[in-house]
Amino acid sequence: MGQRTCLYDWHVAHGARMVDFGGWDMPVQYSTIIEEHTAVRTACGMFDVSHMGRLSFGGPDTLALIQKIQTNNAATMKDMQVRYGLVCNDQGGIRDDVLVYRWPYGFAMVVNASNREKIVGWIKETKGTLYVEMQDQTLTTCMIAVQGPKSAELVRGLTEADPSKLAYYYAAPTRYAGNNCVVSRTGYTGEDGFEFMVGAKFGVQLWEELLKRGAKPCGLGARDTLRLEAAMPLYGHELGEDIDPFQAGLGWAVKLDKGDFRGKDALLRRQKDATLPRRVGLELEGKRIAREGAKVRRLVPSPLAGRGVGGAQDVGTVTSGTFAPTLNKTIAMAYVQPSVSQPGTQCQVDIRGSETAAKVVPLPFYKRAK
């Protein structure tokens, strides 16, 4: 049995199918993945994301530690701003992807559920003699994501600081029903949306109030198809200890000129390495889904002129694939050799033994109209 969020009993009582995810028993779906996916694209859905790790930092050296631990520049963040960054190992590989929150009195960080303990250990090791107090608030709090074009309307006035007034990637420490709460305009679906963090005791109350306001409960199944359409990487699939941020297309979140941080020396070298595989999007013919691990191949001409195709050469590997409900297309993300990474490049994907035609397309697959 895995760990349970404060909403576990609610999910089970309301017919959710539960699966293990990063050591947590989480709902994969309540109705169907496509129905939940569509709710988020067209109206408003909500997700229990309490399994995500929530770390809070205070003390005089906090900024120095946040700078050292992740690749983005926290020094240029305004109070209440949220920024995406990567925690890298000393070889420049990605240990986790995180959101950093800057408060007037400190910082907070949201990390992946499956990496929480690893990152907590890494932070303690990196901290050395810096004077920083870190608190892991994951188990005492609850986190709910409200996502979709109608979410701003739906959360209006829900907390003391009106969430619908927040700018994108900003947060507010505020109160919900008289208790401490943090709300941010962030998410993992490619839609406008909000994430609420409240004490675990108030999780069910907030969830049910959102339900009453019209948010549809959605599980990790829809979360995966939504993030895939929006081409957001998922740790353990597109991101890992052997992949650097440049390969992943996340170089924009690496600020090599901000001063020293873990992985910087290696990243300076890897940034210039043009031989490493790159993350790309693939659009596939037909309805069969290319799952993680499927080989990407490229037909190579025969060495004898005029003899057509000489064979197929492995040029990469699929990291995630799905049927994209909004686009009605079969899509995948993959790491491929740089020579194959240009949009428009034709290739083949080996789906359980049969070659399927595919082409490299620009990311994201889906972008919301603003």
Added chain:
Amino acid sequence: MIPKNLRYATTHEWASLDGDVCTVGITQFAVEQLTDVVYVELKPAGTKLKAGERFGEIESVKAVSDLYAPVEGELVAVNDAVVKDPGAVSGDPYTKGWMVKIKVAAGTKLDALLSPEQYEQQIATQGH
């Protein structure tokens, strides 16, 4: 929920014998587990199958599963309607959503398959 006139494989196919032709599909339980079926592939008529051999695959947003022949015989018909519209399997798995017809040797019985009661017991231990 579980039709009493059918026999079941542990791999969630149902079978119905009429003379020497056995009609095969997948169960409501299997459909509910898969959800969001996007693709069905069936081997062509004429294919000879042993019991337990793969006769096709069904793919949902979440996962892909092989389909297994509950009996030995020759594929004599496939349901093109479910290949064209995989949603038909989820909508009506026991009638419109049938998948293949297998011609079996004379005298074949479905005794080796699960009874409705046995199948019900199996899914009770798997269900949510």
